[in-house]
Amino acid sequence: MNLQVNFVLPHWVYWLVLLALPLIVMWLVDRSFRRGGTVSGNTTAEVPVGEEEDVYRPPGNALTRIIDKISGFTGRYVAYWSLIAPLVYCYEVFVRYALNSPTNWAHESMFLMFGMQYLLAGAFALREGGHVRVDILYTRAAPLTKAALDLMTSVFFFIFVLALVSTGWNFFAQSVSQDFLFFGQGYANETSFTEWAVQYYPVKFTLALGGVLLLLQGISQFIKDAQAFRHARQHGQGSHVFAWLVLLLGMLLAAYAIHEVVNVAVNEYEAFPLSVENSLYQVDIGTLTALMFGTLMLVLMAGLPLAFVTGGLGVVFLYLVGDQFMLNLIPSRIFPMMTNYQLSAIPLFIFMAAVLEKAGLIEELFDTVYKWMGGLKAGLAIATIVASTLLAAMVGVIGAAVVTMGLIALPAMLKRKYDPEIALGSIMAGGTLGILIPPSILAIIYGVVAQQSVGELYLGSLIPGLLLAGMYGFYCWLRGTLNPKAAPPLPVEDRVSTAEKLRLLRKMLAPIVLVIVVLGVIFTGLATPVEAAGIGTLGAMVVAAMHGRLTWPNLHAACMTTLVATAMVMWIIFGATIFVGFYILQGGQDFVQELISGAGLGPYGVLFVMMILLIALGMFLDWVGILLLAVPIFVPLIQPLSFDGLLGLPGVDASDVSLWFGVIYLVNMQMSFLSPPFGYALFYIKGVCPPHITMAQIFRSSLPFLALQALGLLLVILFPALITYLPNLVYG
Structure with a gap:
């Protein structure tokens, strides 16, 4: 038939x-x-x-x-x-x-x-x-x-x-x-x-x-x-x-x-x-x-x-x-x-984030996770990072994660006498996981600019993203263990029974199914990231309907939020493609290549210089601007280099260099969101903080997590298999 x-x-x-x-x-x-x-x-x-x-x-x-x-x-x-x-x-x-x-x-x-x-x-x-x-x-x-x-x-x-x-x-x-x-x-x-x-x-x-x-x-x-x-x-x-x-x-x-x-x-x-x-x-x-x-x-x-x-x-x-x-x-x-096909995923994933937030799913997600983990030392901070990881896997929008978790988790932690620096740091660091955990919007733009498979970037960034989430959670637990007053567990009377915890898991069903569907269709090749974003957005609308919140006012608010956020990203791309495109046409790429090669640096020396430049740019520029200004110049420089490994450790196969650098770039960009004085996460969280929280406190709270991000960056450089293992396993 x-x-x-x-x-x-x-x-x-x-x-x-x-x-x-x-x-x-x-x-x-x-x-x-x-x-x-x-x-x-x-x-x-x-x-x-x-x-x-x-x-x-x-x-x-x-x-x-x-x-x-x-x-x-x-x-x-x-x-x-x-x-x-x-x-x-x-x-x-x-x-x-x-x-x-x-x-x-x-x-x-x-x-x-x-x-x-x-x-x-x-x-x-x-x-x-x-x-x-x-x-x-x-x-x-x-x-x-x-x-x-x-x-x-x-x-x-x-x-x-x-x-x-x-x-x-x-x-x-x-x-x-x-x-x-x-x-x-x-x-x-x-x-x-x-x-x-x-x-x-x-x-x-x-x-x-x-x-x-x-x-x-x-x-x-x-x-x-x-x-x-x-x-x-x-x-x-x-x-x-x-x-x-x-x-x-x-x-x-x-x-x-x-x-x-x-x-x-x-x-x-x-x-x-x-x-x-x-x-x-x-x-x-x-x-x-x-x-x-x-x-x-x-x-x-x-x-x-x-x-x-x-x-x-x-x-x-x-x-x-x-x-x-x-x-x-x-x-x-x-x-x-x-008219780039892959960039169409950006408004769809942002729209998906907005619809999920209007459906109340993010509040339920945090409520479930913190009741499961609240009894641990620094349990609320760990719950915030776990919830942020799941949220990143649903939406890939940094502002959504930091602002929403700031509104939900910060009052809960401050009410229970958490050290503000642990509370603020866990929210900001957890929110930046949206850079790495698929479906990352930055990975989509990087894939378009660098001509790299977005599916491979998603798989390559999954282990580093989970690794960093684990490092953030371990740090919070360690702080809570060494100084229980700084991050106390939930009082016994506020904890819930095992039966109640199991009942709460029903609330996790919708986000888990959504994550499996969106990432599953990408990794199995059933759909492109753009199609997966469309499927996920429709799924988010179904979830909103199940919660009784698929209303015209909520759809209106989600559409308007999506429009402003998408326009911000795309107009930066339009402006930067003129500026950088002209510079490359004038021979700028060859000039930078000769400048770096003339310095007599080896491949890892060139990579080190690039990482320092990206960190410095991240202290002042927005993530889309950095990508459009730096990546068109850096990627052609890094592709022909041979990375044979440091300290006797395995190197990177020549066919994997572009993918490896792409994920390293994404890890580096996490740092740009936390880097004082102008990291965006610092200002996202300030916008939802109580008045008594100062910018100095916010800056101090970012530093330990910034150090963890630097450690994560070093690990993915020393151990490239953290990036290349999953893509090679799936795609060969």
Whole structure:
């Protein structure tokens, strides 16, 4: 009996669903809120929670309110697209295995949908403060200085966005036949290369439209920054001299930027006098390296979000070294990233985390684990690490783990007189396990950038992740044993019977099944990580329904959380791919390779230098930024090297070097979340701490666990089989 299905989604149905479904969901969500529906649970955002409460918030004006509403509506509109993907991916897996009818349209329709979502969500994320800043000097500046820095650095934001709008429009117009209305510039209507042959021009149009929305929101933000500057100046909140110097520098930069914009608009092959176009054409790569990365650090420290720093500077150097035509590199670098199939797993896993949190599953998970382990010395801290390990295996989102466990576990430990440093450290260290324990989002991005199998990375990182979790738990137990007052066990009267413990295990059934399903389909090859994310997300929605929490308000909150967190990650990727891509095209990779090889270091010496650089970057930069800046340069350098082992221990097979380095990189990135002064976990936890917990306490609490992470890094370097054993066992 032939049960094959030959259904191919019609193009008009695809576009109709994308246009109409969000409007239907909006109506259902609004109706539910009007009837008294509420959002349950807490935030699972990937963006650190701010700690400033008593700050001036610019009121804006009529124009900013209109722009904010446009960004809000657009963000909400595309956020609801996330509801489609779990159903489509589950359909694809079902028809492939049950009916032997694999499709191309299912995958293509979803990664194109997510690509459009990334672009159109940038303005909403900017409105919500979701784009990550490197807060080295910015947070410590006086309000007047902050406002002046915001106004000055906005020049780079507008340079990036204007270039994106202009080149994005050309990119779109070239995909449309020149016979199509007035803007077509191509020879035919461009379609995909699969048998589905969907039109590409609506997808490419979002490059320009996303840029326009971001430009509008940037204008709104600029008006508010100007209001903040005026308010701070009137109230004497900072040095007037320094602020005006910063503002003057910004005006000079803006004047020159306008001069160059006019130059591009008026001239093609000749430039205005004093134009900087092509002015660095003859500069050698060493000087260019110093200029690019020196300027990058300066602008980062000034507080501009990382995505717009790298994107803006990338545009500037494209123009300075090349010419206006070289700016067309921008959409050609962004489009492959926005339509990358594997990156579609990022919004799905974040959505899965948000749905699980709204279902109350994370609270139940911790409740079960701590009642099982509470009788041990430091039992609550150990329970936190165990729960965080299970949570990491479900969601792979660092912010979700640290914030949620901080809200649940920290009050429980402080109530039972735990040393705050043990309590804080166990939560932060446990939360960082999401970097290693599959399904790690960082592993997905690394796999895309380094062209490494995500499935192999997942298997390779499993043993190191569990090893580090065990080390964290052992350290907490040792502290509780040596000083019971610092981490006391649960009082006898609060402990539960064996029968009650067994009854509580029923609450663990759903997360355990979810973990087995998601990881099982990946490791057995039944589904790709993207499909597994779709299956897991649908499973999370089923669990939420079983708990009576699959409500429209909860789905709305999960979609919006997913949108902001995903936009933050993807726009950093867009900006960094322009900056780093241009640097590599100019010979930067060869320059770094010659620099390191010229130092006379052996393979392990090169690896040591890379680890130190990554640790140093982790003290200041966000994890996505580090990956996009360092990995494209480091991986080609490390692949040809031979690692024969240290201290007489076994080395690494040449075919395993790329995988081995990838997992070492992931272990290293755990350290970046705990590294003072700007590790993200430090600020995640601060956002949910009681007021009496100081940043100094948080810094101190991270140091022992940071040392354990360094030990874990050393172990996976000395014993590469910790990484390579499982992938070789499964894949051969």
